[in-house]
Amino acid sequence: MAKRETIALIAHDQKKDDLADFARTHEAVLSQFDIVATGTTGGRIIEACPSLSVRRMKSGPLGGDQQIGAMIAEGEVSMLIFFTDPLTPMPHDVDVKALTRLATVYDIPMALNRATAEILIGACDR
Numbered sequence: 668m669a670k671r672e673t674i675a676l677i678a679h680d681q682k683k684d685d686l687a688d689f690a691r692t693h694e695a696v697l698s699q700f701d702i703v704a705t706g707t708t709g710g711r712i713i714e715a716c717p718s719l720s721v722r723r724m725k726s727g728p729l730g731g732d733q734q735i736g737a738m739i740a741e742g743e744v745s746m747l748i749f750f751t752d753p754l755t756p757m758p759h760d761v762d763v764k765a766l767t768r769l770a771t772v773y774d775i776p777m778a779l780n781r782a783t784a785e786i787l788i789g790a791c792d793r
């Protein structure tokens with residue numbers, strides 16, 4: 668069986684409801700991919716969409732962003748959808764920056780808000 672591509676899904680706390688809703692809306696498309704997520708986000712996605720194949724890494728503040736960044740560097744992630752919260756200071760801000768930097772370095776499609784995520788997921792559905 669051909670290896671499926673992986674999409675990384677992450678949301679900051681204030682954006683988790685929105686990402687869970689996004690995942691529910693696009694469950695059929697997402698089910699064609701393996702999903703990797705930071706810990707708490709992954710739990711929310713599994714709750715919202717039990718049919719999806721979700722690998723949960725550590726929680727973001729405990730290194731989850733860095734783990735997913737390492738996967739990007741290894742070529743294991745095809746797309747990053749990360750609903751960021753620009754209005755709340757984060758203790759792990761540097762990790763968030765490192766993750767989005769690696770997505771840019773390795774030139775994978777990256778959505779940092781829902782409007783862009785809708786366009787990317789629409790492109791996956793063709």
Ligand SMILES: O=C(CO)COP(=O)(O)O
Pocket residue numbers: 677678679680704705706707708709725726727728731732759763
């Ligand atoms: O903080 C995060 C990303 O920077 C998300 O981590 P959680 O999904 O564990 O809340």
